[in-house]
Amino acid sequence: MNKSPSDHIPQEAFDWYDEYAHGLMDRRTFMKKLGGLAALGFSMAVLTSALLPNYALAEQVSFNDDDITATYEEFDSPNGHGKGKGYLATPKNIEGKLPVVLVIHENRGLNPYVKDVARRLAKVGFIAFAPDALFPLGGYPGNDDEGRAMQKTMDRAKIQNDFVAAAHFLKSHANSNGKLGAVGFCFGGYIVNYLAAVDSNLISAGVPFYG
Template sequence: MSQKLKQDIPQEAFDWYDAYAHGGMDRRSFMTKLGTLVAVGYSMSVLTAALLPNYALAEQVSFNDDDIKATYEAFNSPLGHGKCQGYLVTPQNKVGPLPVVLVIHENRGLNPYVKDVARRLAKAGFLAFAPDALFPLGGYPGNDDEGRAMQRTLERPKIEHDFVAAAKYLKSHPKSNGKLGAVGFCFGGYMVNYLAAVESDLLLAGVPFYGTPAAQDLRKNIKASLLIQLGELDERVNKSWPKYEKDLKKYKVPYEMHMYKNAHHGFHNDSTGRFDKESADLAWQRTLDFFAKKLT
């Protein structure tokens, strides 16, 4: 979708989608609200194209790329859901121990966009692992609506334990250099903040994209360097930033925060109209440079 066409869509449509995507509105209410825009001249097909994902758009690195190898690997999470699984992508043009990055999905399971992010990291020379929180329920179901509903049925503490277990699995992988980073989006951004706070020595570097912070009583534990990526139009997440920044300064956490002008929540996700190519490309280059500096 062109930048001009996106600009023609009222901001409230993006706000309604954000509420819908994060449990603040059911699908019927969301579609009813979109219908009010149709009534004043907007096309429903244009609105849904801008707001709902089209994963055919999201592939930047093919799973057949000769420079990488992608497999599904199991790991144990005794305090979480027991047996879990993730998508492991290994660079094929690198030798020796590799820097490792955990890739954490949004609140809807391991969809094609997040798998592609893992492949992008492997293409750049990192051993990347993207767990699927929905594996105990059969895995990502093939569409975000169902995936979102499935993830809401899981207990948050068990999901958190699963990602801690995934981080430890990856950090101790035979091909790992022992230096672990994590990148996540939305719910995954929260999980990056959580992993940095729950155990001081787990992460060396974290990149939360538009994620809320860990509980305040955990923030004193943060030792990892953080690269925080926020979209200017993301009011829901951004309102948590001032208090989080205050605590990061209080506990002398090394961090950078970048606020991307006119960018929505989800601006890095290239499968929806919220995608902002200029901001996403800049944020991703910053992410790669940050991990290269901290993990290699």
């Protein structure tokens, strides 16, 4: 079986990316370390394509898919930043009540991948809502580096309360059957655990990806 180029990348490169993705290493340091591997014969193009996300290639459900409707919705968050905003994805023709899923992003705001996860859930029959913690600062800026830096400046307690408010907003959706699930990635995994702990009646199921 032929191996892909990424199979030959040293494990330390993935470890560096993990530190970078979690805000423990800045982009300049990360790229400098990759440059050291390039000096040993590894192609920077191969390294970056294997380690850095390409949201366009990862997309599974288009925003204009015929089976879903996607809109941006605001919600009240009196104990957070006052107002929140998120990406709501629903099946096109809703009949009756459906389970709802809160989709919680990483430590960089509502990037294209997280919106795609919401669309995937809508495609298979859930009502999904993906809030953007960066809404008080103008929203996800279009790239993860700036988003990560922005989120780091924010009050974590207020962010947590924004997601609690988002959970109540989604659970009370007109077509919700009252069963709320939550799925989160990285920082979002932490928020899933927080939602389960702050109110035992708030979510019915939670999936934290290494929270």
